[in-house]
Amino acid sequence: MDTKKIGQHISRQFNDEMEEIRNKVLTMGGFVEQQIDLAAQSFINCDQELAEKVIQQDDMVNHLEMDIDHECTEILAKRQPAAFDLRMLIATIKAITDLERIGDEAARIAKMTIRLENTEYYHEQYHEIQHLLEMVKDMLNGALDAFARLSLDEVASITCQDQKVDREYTSIVRQLITRMMEDPRHITRTLDILWTARALERIGDHACNICEHVIYMVKGEDVRHISQDELEKVVSR
Amino acid sequence: MDTKKIGQHISRQFNDEMEEIRNKVLTMGGFVEQQIDLAAQSFINCDQELAEKVIQQDDMVNHLEMDIDHECTEILAKRQPAAFDLRMLIATIKAITDLERIGDEAARIAKMTIRLENTEYYHEQYHEIQHLLEMVKDMLNGALDAFARLSLDEVASITCQDQKVDREYTSIVRQLITRMMEDPRHITRTLDILWTARALERIGDHACNICEHVIYMVKGEDVRHISQDELEKVVSR
Numbered sequence: 001m002d003t004k005k006i007g008q009h010i011s012r013q014f015n016d017e018m019e020e021i022r023n024k025v026l027t028m029g030g031f032v033e034q035q036i037d038l039a040a041q042s043f044i045n046c047d048q049e050l051a052e053k054v055i056q057q058d059d060m061v062n063h064l065e066m067d068i069d070h071e072c073t074e075i076l077a078k079r080q081p082a083a084f085d086l087r088m089l090i091a092t093i094k095a096i097t098d099l100e101r102i103g104d105e106a107a108r109i110a111k112m113t114i115r116l117e118n119t120e121y122y123h124e125q126y127h128e129i130q131h132l133l134e135m136v137k138d139m140l141n142g143a144l145d146a147f148a149r150l151s152l153d154e155v156a157s158i159t160c161q162d163q164k165v166d167r168e169y170t171s172i173v174r175q176l177i178t179r180m181m182e183d184p185r186h187i188t189r190t191l192d193i194l195w196t197a198r199a200l201e202r203i204g205d206h207a208c209n210i211c212e213h214v215i216y217m218v219k220g221e222d223v224r225h226i227s228q229d230e231l232e233k234v235v236s237r
Numbered sequence: 238m239d240t241k242k243i244g245q246h247i248s249r250q251f252n253d254e255m256e257e258i259r260n261k262v263l264t265m266g267g268f269v270e271q272q273i274d275l276a277a278q279s280f281i282n283c284d285q286e287l288a289e290k291v292i293q294q295d296d297m298v299n300h301l302e303m304d305i306d307h308e309c310t311e312i313l314a315k316r317q318p319a320a321f322d323l324r325m326l327i328a329t330i331k332a333i334t335d336l337e338r339i340g341d342e343a344a345r346i347a348k349m350t351i352r353l354e355n356t357e358y359y360h361e362q363y364h365e366i367q368h369l370l371e372m373v374k375d376m377l378n379g380a381l382d383a384f385a386r387l388s389l390d391e392v393a394s395i396t397c398q399d400q401k402v403d404r405e406y407t408s409i410v411r412q413l414i415t416r417m418m419e420d421p422r423h424i425t426r427t428l429d430i431l432w433t434a435r436a437l438e439r440i441g442d443h444a445c446n447i448c449e450h451v452i453y454m455v456k457g458e459d460v461r462h463i464s465q466d467e468l469e470k471v472v473s474r
């Protein structure tokens with residue numbers, strides 16, 4: 001094999017490795033999306049069996065994170081990538097931390113289902129939880145799609161959606177506090193709903209973080225801690 | 238300058254850069270420690286002025302993170318480090334994310350101080366908050382010390398301390414729920430104490446994460462998601 005062929009071979013191998021990492025991130029992302037859904041459904045329907053499944057499966061999320069993390073570090077050491085490839089690896093290492101934390105939030109919701117004592121207590125607030133769930137699921141789905149397609153088309157609308165999630169969350173908290181005051185006997189249960197809303201709100205934050213990592217990958221700019229307006233400017237230029 | 242001298246020069250420059258990053262992380266860490274302290278004091282003493290200061294200063298934490306992150310990426314691109322140096326840069330990028338999140342938790346506590354309506358309402362639970370604060374401050378201090386000295390002497394006791402923090406937190410939550418049931422008029426205020434306890438518990442988690450990053454740096458092993466026993470084995474071998 002001559003030098004040129006070896007070069008091509010190495011370069012193809014490198015591309016394959018990068019592609020494999022991207023695919024693994026998307027697999028992890030899809031799995032985490034499913035975890036959120038199952039966790040929220042277990043909570044809403046008081047389905048303890050489903051909750052157990054979510055908690056068990058969290059291990060898989062953790063392993064995926066460690067696996068991808070390890071591969072990224074290997075490539076950094078072996079290939080010493082630059083420019084876009086380097087940014088992609090750094091962004092991936094950060095994105096999987098966010099995905100793992102989302103997995104933790106899902107497990108947290110499932111743990112609340114497990115400790116439900118009074119399964120017959122039905123709460124109107126579930127309707128709001130369901131709505132919040134749909135909002136953050138959309139956000140995460142959009143963020144993963146941006147990662148997959150390296151596209152910034154939707155990222156500004158996702159970070160904007162996060163502001164709506166925050167408002168919705170604040171409104172749920174306010175309603176739940178009123179409810180606790182009116183009916184102190186169910187404070188424990190109402191607090192669980194509050195923690196669930198909180199977990200979902202945090203998932204929205206992580207989806208935004210993933211969007212920021214994608215922007216960094218594509219544009220090479222660090223857009224953390226800037227306003228929505230500034231972010232939109234970076235994305236559109 | 239001959240090749241050897243150029244080599245030495247580059248190597249010295251590289252060491253200087255790595256040293257600078259370590260120093261910046263420790264500066265950021267010290268600053269974040271101070272933020273936690275000020276935030277908790279502002280909450281306990283209903284000191285709104287102090288709380289405002291903490292919130293304003295959170296920007297500084299964010300900027301330190303972005304600055305160190307940028308430097309790490311620059312070195313990765315320019316120097317293509319391997320082995321310990323590569324691990325140190327990866328671990329640093331992750332550790333500063335944890336420090337930034339700790340800063341966020343401090344700002345969160347300060348924001349609760351700001352929205353205090355009833356400053357005259359004094360709560361016995363502050364005593365427990367103070368205790369939790371001391372515990373997590375110790376943990377963070379130990380984690381930063383491990384990072385500074387690249388020493389694993391204390392990391393196992395820090396991760397072990399986290400289990401005590403979790404128990405303490407659970408006990409505070411239980412007490413606060415009882416209090417809310419007994420005195421529903423002060424639910425909002427009691428919830429703020431609960432959120433503060435939660436923020437402190439999260440800070441403990443981040444301190445543990447930093448310990449895990451230090452272990453990765455020193456031993457090259459990923460110790461996330463393993464038991465305390467396994468972690469102690471890795472540290473001692």
